[in-house]
Amino acid sequence: MPTSTSNRKTSDIVARTISSPPHLEHLSTLSKNVRAKCLYQFSEPVSPHIAARSSLEPISDASVLAAVHDELSTYATGEDGIAIVETAGGVLSPSPSGSSQADLYRPLRLPVFMVGDHQLGGIGTTISAWESLHLRGYDVRSVALFAEDRYDNHSYLKDYFAERDIHAFSIPPPPERMTNAVEDAQSMRQYYEQAGNLEDVTAFTELFLHAHDKRISDLKSMPAEADKAIWHPFMQHRERSKDTIVAMDSAYGDYFQTYSRQRESQASSASETALLKPAFDGSASWWTQGLGHGNPQLALTAAHAAGRYGHVMFAGAVHEPALRLAQTLIEKMGNPRLSKVFYSDNGSTGMEVAVKMALRAATVRNGWSPDDEILILGLKNSYHGDTIGTMDLSEPSIYNKKVEWYSGRGHWLDFPQVKMRKGQWVVEPPEEWEGAQATFGQGSTFDSLDDVFDFEMRSQDQSLYNRYCEVMLAGQEKAGKKIGALILEPILLGAGGMMFADPLFQRCLVEAVRNKSLNPRSSRDENEWAGMPVIFDEVFTGLYRLGRFSAASFLDVDPDIVVNAKLLTGGLLPLCTTTASQSIFEAFLSDDKSDALLHGHSYTAHAVGCAVANQSLDTMMKMDRDGTWTVFKESWSQPGHDSALPAVRVTGAWSMWSSAFVKAISHRSNVDYVFALGSVLAISLKDPAGASYASTAATGVRDKLFAGKPGEQWVIHSRVLGNVLYLMAAMTTSRETLEVVEEKVFAALE
Amino acid sequence: MPTSTSNRKTSDIVARTISSPPHLEHLSTLSKNVRAKCLYQFSEPVSPHIAARSSLEPISDASVLAAVHDELSTYATGEDGIAIVETAGGVLSPSPSGSSQADLYRPLRLPVFMVGDHQLGGIGTTISAWESLHLRGYDVRSVALFAEDRYDNHSYLKDYFAERDIHAFSIPPPPERMTNAVEDAQSMRQYYEQAGNLEDVTAFTELFLHAHDKRISDLKSMPAEADKAIWHPFMQHRERSKDTIVAMDSAYGDYFQTYSRQRESQASSASETALLKPAFDGSASWWTQGLGHGNPQLALTAAHAAGRYGHVMFAGAVHEPALRLAQTLIEKMGNPRLSKVFYSDNGSTGMEVAVKMALRAATVRNGWSPDDEILILGLKNSYHGDTIGTMDLSEPSIYNKKVEWYSGRGHWLDFPQVKMRKGQWVVEPPEEWEGAQATFGQGSTFDSLDDVFDFEMRSQDQSLYNRYCEVMLAGQEKAGKKIGALILEPILLGAGGMMFADPLFQRCLVEAVRNKSLNPRSSRDENEWAGMPVIFDEVFTGLYRLGRFSAASFLDVDPDIVVNAKLLTGGLLPLCTTTASQSIFEAFLSDDKSDALLHGHSYTAHAVGCAVANQSLDTMMKMDRDGTWTVFKESWSQPGHDSALPAVRVTGAWSMWSSAFVKAISHRSNVDYVFALGSVLAISLKDPAGASYASTAATGVRDKLFAGKPGEQWVIHSRVLGNVLYLMAAMTTSRETLEVVEEKVFAALE
Structure with missing residues (x-):
């Protein structure tokens, strides 16, 4: 008792x-x-x-x-x-x-x-x-x-x-x-x-x-002590002070338990404000959160693996959690190309592994020499990680321009984006596509998000995209460029600015690089990579973040390499997988040890991470099977086009953020556009100074949400990317909770 | 019950x-x-x-x-x-x-x-x-x-x-x-x-x-299934088969519980061999293991942090485990320069952070332009990680020669090594130092390992090293090289081949780059970096692996940036810290967001890792205070030079491997040289084919140790690096256990 x-x-x-x-x-x-x-x-x-x-x-x-x-x-x-x-x-x-x-x-x-x-x-x-x-x-x-x-x-x-x-x-x-x-x-x-x-x-x-x-005084002093001892990630520290650092007492479910001097000073008097205030974890703890903070099942699973194994060295060895996780990923991604899982610790290292795999496979097949400059093909505003090798996968930007050893090694394309503007789904071609706007007429507005994904209905857009890709690839070929990989974040480009790429465009791009007429060398094995290895960075977009196990499935293409992290452990621990096709794997086979992929971090396939990942994926797959998300899907479903079908069909594209809410905020006068998919909501705010990473248009809304209003039970902690304010739920967040979040956000956008 | x-x-x-x-x-x-x-x-x-x-x-x-x-x-x-x-x-x-x-x-x-x-x-x-x-x-x-x-x-x-x-x-x-x-x-x-x-x-x-x-049949089938679904780290997979992959049932204390087909087939009949065989974890699970596998305290600590926080986003936030860990590291390293801790997930990413920090600081102070080629200064055979940016920190080698985007960016020095040959400690200058051998006379043999670290007694070596460093730096200066950092693994160079660098040489090198006469710009603040930022990669060597909290303390110098990982969590989970000086930190302060260190992985400072690290460090510091390792130290102590002192003085340099054992195996005919420090033992085997990563001289001994002998209670699982067989204990391994390991190793070296 x-x-x-x-x-x-x-x-x-x-x-x-x-x-x-x-x-x-x-x-x-x-x-x-x-x-x-x-x-x-x-x-x-x-x-x-x-x-x-x-x-x-x-x-x-x-x-x-x-x-x-x-x-x-x-x-x-x-x-x-x-x-x-x-x-x-x-x-x-x-x-x-x-x-x-x-x-x-x-x-x-x-x-x-x-x-x-x-x-x-x-x-x-x-x-x-x-x-x-x-x-x-x-x-x-x-x-x-x-x-x-x-x-x-x-x-x-x-x-x-x-x-x-x-x-x-x-x-x-x-x-x-x-x-x-x-x-x-x-x-x-x-x-x-x-x-x-x-x-x-x-x-x-x-x-x-x-x-x-002591608990309270520790919370009060922690920000000042952190200011002394901590170097925070992604932050200009001149903007940091003991008054802005948020002290976290703990977290549970969707909420941080925070102490914030900032909020204290904003309240009319200290006693009016509860010392601890729950704050909705609106960035899903940097896109990792899946099953709620302080989840006792995950805690116990982590402890069991720690008690059963600790960490056991993985070189030439195998244990049940790592094997089962690899098998689950290969099976559930439903991509017949994928056959081998390589473990590392975070999205950056997993992408380093992916690019090493792809460039080697391309070099071996094409007989390129060590002196050749090998590039990748990607989209502008992509972001694949913070290590220098993965920074090189993106075009020059604010993120990398002051990293001494950065050198972008790629050809990056502008791309059409999906947005909701004033209640209307649109696909907007990039400004750079001069004249394309005209030919783009038919495909540019959509009745529903599902229609954007209805590729068969979009044959005209498809023709346009195919022509574009053909010309672009021919140009690269003509210029003698050696391209070793196509690298995409399917559907959503995350850290580069939270953008919704037209899935049809991404699909056409993959099909184009694999075009058999351009790649006479490719074999009769349809699972062998063709043209160039295709890498999908699903670190952010995979494993139900967008509502599906595989983000590639939205495009209906099979990448040769897929990288997963973040949600992989349900939001508890770092772990990353790089899953590759057999044909990529075989490029490293030889009698020479130096031909091997000589990569492997000490905690590769650590048992605790793998066990937690198995538990997390099992839980999310069960939620998927059991219809836990049906309540969200219903808000995005629409009457069937065919009257013979049931009146409501469950849609392929859905969000935990309600369709009505998304539509409502798209009409707000300070909102440029908005979109939602899976547990992600992105709101692009109008900024007179123009959109950029340094934009402050969104920070005002963010600060308003975190300050809250007197008497509120809880506030919202969120993050911005330039002029985009985004919100992300855990996959266990309830409709009731999100309704309150939606109300608060709607009010804050005034 | x-x-x-x-x-x-x-x-x-x-x-x-x-x-x-x-x-x-x-x-x-x-x-x-x-x-x-x-x-x-x-x-x-x-x-x-x-x-x-x-x-x-x-x-x-x-x-x-x-x-x-x-x-x-x-x-x-x-x-x-x-x-x-x-x-x-x-x-x-x-x-x-x-x-x-x-x-x-x-x-x-x-x-x-x-x-x-x-x-x-x-x-x-x-x-x-x-x-x-x-x-x-x-x-x-x-x-x-x-x-x-x-x-x-x-x-x-x-x-x-x-x-x-x-x-x-x-x-x-x-x-x-x-x-x-x-x-x-x-x-x-x-x-x-x-x-x-x-x-x-x-x-x-x-x-x-x-x-x-089912448990047994799963263990039997796991290797074949792993062969299908897993891409192992650092391995030529043509050498891999279901017969060579080791299935781990679990692990406890110093031992894996393994099932191995290889061993089964070597036994005269299956029934003679226990299905499960404990194997001493002789690589300390790739150098991570500190407090024993299946440690219930670490498991419970991990679970508590998971239950209290899960992972909470760390950007602009702070929680108790991360703050306390940062404060402990800064305090216990005893380096007055260090003031800010940056968190990442593994040694590679921590070194990426370190090099970004150092190069930026050097660029800002020296006014270098983005087009300048900035190099680092390091030692040959260094190894700092598997990401491309950290590969660039090492000279061309088997590890990186088939990584398409690798480009070594540094100037790397040969260095004198500490070895025990036939019972005698020696410091051997590199072959490239023509003529140096002669001037090196006095300092080349030592009565004890402690004498190697007695820098005052080695004034002649010191003069030699100082001259060498002066000439080398002047040469770089003259050639117009822009060097942005000195990067060292203090004392032991790990993955590059397990080499024991002469600590005096490393100390002289640090002192040389900081030489005030060469660096007129350096300020009067003695904690400000001078000449070039000095990075110590203590991922492997720090946190008691060599017997001390800080490996830098062996050199008695204060680096500007220190990276720790591996033992940080006692061998349970990936976590890394990059600890920097205030003057490095200040190079990133400005009113421009793009001047910030824009780095940060999703699980940065994850609460579970930080809490486990606190528990691990607390435990090891307590073991240190309580004299847990005295039993090992005694084997390395020697009569005091001064008869007024107690007959036995506790030495500064000691190993968990007994002094007598190290001496004994150094006399083995197939042993080239050997050394031990902290929990590390390295045995360089004679290889007619010459020393290289591709050498197989050590693999025979490794295989013998793992096969074991009939009737043995347990065998030894170990790893090799070229012709070096190394063994590493956890910091909790007992003298009794190591005695048995020593007997087995001695016998296997026949």
């Missing part, structure tokens, strides 16, 4: 949740300085999930959580004292809905006072209970149990917890019950008085108050 | 460990088909750690483990049936030595049959017990508990475990005890008969046998 104390100072109070009243009366009557209150009560002392069934009023986890939260909020006056929330049953005893006590209260992450077990076997059950709390991110501050000399659990546990900086103490057991009620009360009163004067017990309140103060 | 079944088929047997005999007699008498045996017995039914105290014979964890292992080995005849090991007390009940039951038996990793709790509160305690086993890497296969209708724990738990693919079932509770002993026995006999015929109970044996068969 663990009990938790709140992080609020209050007058001496015990706020109690589900429990039996005699116990409570007892406490109030016999002990001084304690106010007790019962929030829920069941008639039977059984597990809450059973008691809740027979309860007169329905009790949900959410209602219990809300009641506790609201009750605690009333004590947040700053007077000394602590509130203790006594849960119903043990740490993992079921909650009313059948989850566990620990999971039910996790959003509050109250510090924990655990009551240990003094009986035979109690050492093990007490430590196991602590481990269950610990792996859910709780801070257990204190453990108490009755002193009992035969089993002497308290001696063992005091030492055990002291090593873990947890205060454990014992109190004498209560006196035997007396038959005379008056004498019994007298005896208990005496017991409480004596026990209450024990040093450990008097220290208890101090301990929690001190820990609470 | 959990019980575990072995992974051996045996005749129907119950092997029982610590337990009380009445219980045991009861079982043997009343149930058919059960043979029971008590391995240990205490007079009192209390926790084993208390019972062990009053036991007549001392009982250690190791003796219990050995007894169970030996007992189970006698059943490994292949007949059908299962052995059940009943532990004393619950999952985390203390072992005789005060550890836990789960930790005591972890090296065997027997599949688990858990007995759940049917009483009030039993749902929570049963699940917590499962979580404690799960995070220690156990596979729980089955959970049984008594059917009890009021609390109905069995219904809840059946569903709960079914979702986790664990077979849970209930049996009726036993009948009430009867006063008449004969009637009671009759009643119990009947109960056992009925219970034994229940479908779940009869399925039980099948379940375990089936799971055992």
Whole structure:
């Protein structure tokens, strides 16, 4: 039976949740300085999930959580004292809905006072209970149990917890019950008085108050200390100060638990603002988040792999998590070319591997010499990573112009983009395509996003794109350029500015480089690469970020190499896979060791990452099968064109952001255009100064969302890319949550 | 009370460990088909750690483990049936030595049959017990508990475990005890008969046998499947086959649990060889391993961070694990220059960051233009990573010659090396230093490794090195070379061939590039970089790998940028830090966003990695303080030169490999030279074909160590670099274990 104390100072109070009243009366009557209150009560002392069934009023986890939260909020006056929330049953005893006590209260992450077990076997059950709390991110501050000399659990546990900086103490057991009620009360009163004067017990309140103060003062000082000791990524540090750095206490589900001086100073007074404020993780933690922060399944899976393997060296070896992940990726991508998975640690390294693979394969087949300058073919505004080799895959830009060793090695194309402008889906050709606008007429506006993906209906655009690609490739050929790979981010170009490429254009480009008439060398094996190896960088776009396992499937083409990361581990840990075709793999086979791909980081295929990835993919695939996202898809579905079909067809292209919301914000006067796909929403804001990475048009909206409004339960933390404000949900975010986010965003765009 | 079944088929047997005999007699008498045996017995039914105290014979964890292992080995005849090991007390009940039951038996990793709790509160305690086993890497296969209708724990738990693919079932509770002993026995006999015929109970044996068969068949098939689906790092795949890939069942402490077809085929018959064989992790899992595989503290720490945060986006944010890690690194490196920590995911990316930092700082100060060719200064045979930018930091070699975009951008120096040849420490100048050998006389042989590090005594060598560096730098200056950084792996050059650079030479080189007379621009702030930024790649050599927190401390110089990875997380997860000086940091400050270091991977400063790193560093620093490594240091200590000092002084340079062993193998006829430092041992083998990465001189020894000899309890898994066979221990490996490793290695060098 663990009990938790709140992080609020209050007058001496015990706020109690589900429990039996005699116990409570007892406490109030016999002990001084304690106010007790019962929030829920069941008639039977059984597990809450059973008691809740027979309860007169329905009790949900959410209602219990809300009641506790609201009750605690009333004590947040700053007077000394602590509130203790006594849960119903043990740490993992079921909650009313059948989850566990620990999971039910996790959003509050109250510090924990655990009551240990003094009986035979109690050492093990007490430590196991602590481990269950610990792996859910709780801070257990204190453990108490009755002193009992035969089993002497308290001696063992005091030492055990002291090593873990947890205060454990014992109190004498209560006196035997007396038959005379008056004498019994007298005896208990005496017991409480004596026990209450024990040093450990008097220290208890101090301990929690001190820990609470320290937690808050740490959060307050962390930004200044970070300013001293941390070099943040992607940031001009002259713009950084202790007032702008966001201190993260923790995170759960869709939310960070933040302390922000910035917000504090914006509020009319400090006391009006809760010290900790949940902030919706609007960048999905830099596009990684899939299954919610503090996910206990992922935590436990990580721990199991750590306990089973640690990290085991992968050179020439294999373990079950790495093998199963490789097999799953090859099978589920549904691309008959892919056959071999190479592991690395992040999207950059995975792309380095991909480009090494592709250039080698092209060099071997074409007989190029080491002195030849080999280029890649790509799109402008692509972004493939921060290492110098992957920077070279993009055209010169703000990202790389001050990196001394950067040298762009490619030919990059402008491309048509998909946008919603004022409620209308359009495909806009790039400005550089002079005259193309005219021939582009038919394909330029669409009734629905699905129609953009209806390639058969877009034959005119297709002809245009094919001609363009043919001329472009002939030009490169004529100029004697040696092109070793076509590299694309399918559908969405992420870090380069969050752009929605016309999928038909990307498809035509892939088909063009593979054109058999241009590539007489290509074999009869249709899975062998032709023309040049095609690399898809699905680091951001793959594994359900856009609603599908494979982003390539939107284009209906089979790349020769695919790179996955970010969502791969559900948003917990770095891991990356580069999956290649057999024909790419074979380019490295020889009797000479130096022909091998001599690449491999120390933690290649680390078991923890692979196990977490398996768990994440299993979960997302199950969500896909079970129709978890149907509620979102429905908003994007449309009446079938063929009246013989059901009135509503589930669409191929859908978003977690509602169709109505996307349409609504596209009409906002400061919005240039908008799009949504999968869990991604991008809003391009009008900027008088012009669109660029240095643009500040979007930062105002971002800051408004993070500052919030007085009285709001939570705010929104988001990121911008130039004049684009984007928002990204986890794949587990609910429609209800996103509705509130949508309201806030709509309001902030005023 | 959990019980575990072995992974051996045996005749129907119950092997029982610590337990009380009445219980045991009861079982043997009343149930058919059960043979029971008590391995240990205490007079009192209390926790084993208390019972062990009053036991007549001392009982250690190791003796219990050995007894169970030996007992189970006698059943490994292949007949059908299962052995059940009943532990004393619950999952985390203390072992005789005060550890836990789960930790005591972890090296065997027997599949688990858990007995759940049917009483009030039993749902929570049963699940917590499962979580404690799960995070220690156990596979729980089955959970049984008594059917009890009021609390109905069995219904809840059946569903709960079914979702986790664990077979849970209930049996009726036993009948009430009867006063008449004969009637009671009759009643119990009947109960056992009925219970034994229940479908779940009869399925039980099948379940375990089936799971055992599947585990073995999976291990057997994994290599072939890996051959199909995996692209291994650093390997010519023409040399790979299903027979050479090592299948890892799990790992614990210093050992992999391996299944190897190769070894199977070498044994005279399959049955003579245990299916699973522990193999000492002789490469410390590619130089990462610090605190043992399957370390429950690291597993729990990882889980806590996952439960508290998941991954929280780090741009402009801070959380406690990342801040604390940064502060610890800055403080413990003891380098007054260092002030800012940048996070990335592995040594390659951390070195990319370092080189971007250094080149920018040098460019800004020197006013170089974007068109200038900027080089780095380094040592030949350096290796800094697999990404293209870090490959460019090394001279052309087998590693990079077939990477299309590689272009070495540096000036690389030959350097003197420290070696033990036939029992004598020597410093050998490179062959290219013509004539230097003569002037090198005094400094070329040493009585001890410590003397190599006694720079004051080596003034003649120092003068020589200083002159060399001066001439070399003047030559570069004269040739108009723009050098943007000096990059060194302090002391040991790892992947480039495992070489021990003369620390005095490295020190002189650093001092030379900083020489004030050459660098009139350098400021009066002594912590500002001078001449060129100095980068130390301590990815391999730092954080106690060589016995000290900082490898730079061996040289007694303060680099401007230090990169750490590998041991940073104790060998669990990828994480890297690039720690820079304030003056490097300030080169990126401006009012222009594009002057910032625009680098940052998605999982930058992921909370799980940072938390595990804090735990790992805390543990290693504590081991250092507590004298855990004194036993190793003593073997390397020597009588003090000054007789007034204690006879033995603890040396500055020491190894976990014993001094006597290192000396002994240096005399082996096939050994060219050898050295040891910290947990690293390198043996350079004579190769008639000459030393090179493609050399096979060392692979024969490696294969011998892995094949082992008949009857050996465990073998050694190791890696080679060209003609160098190296061995690396975890920082927790015991002297006893290394003694056995040393014996095996000595024998294999015949």
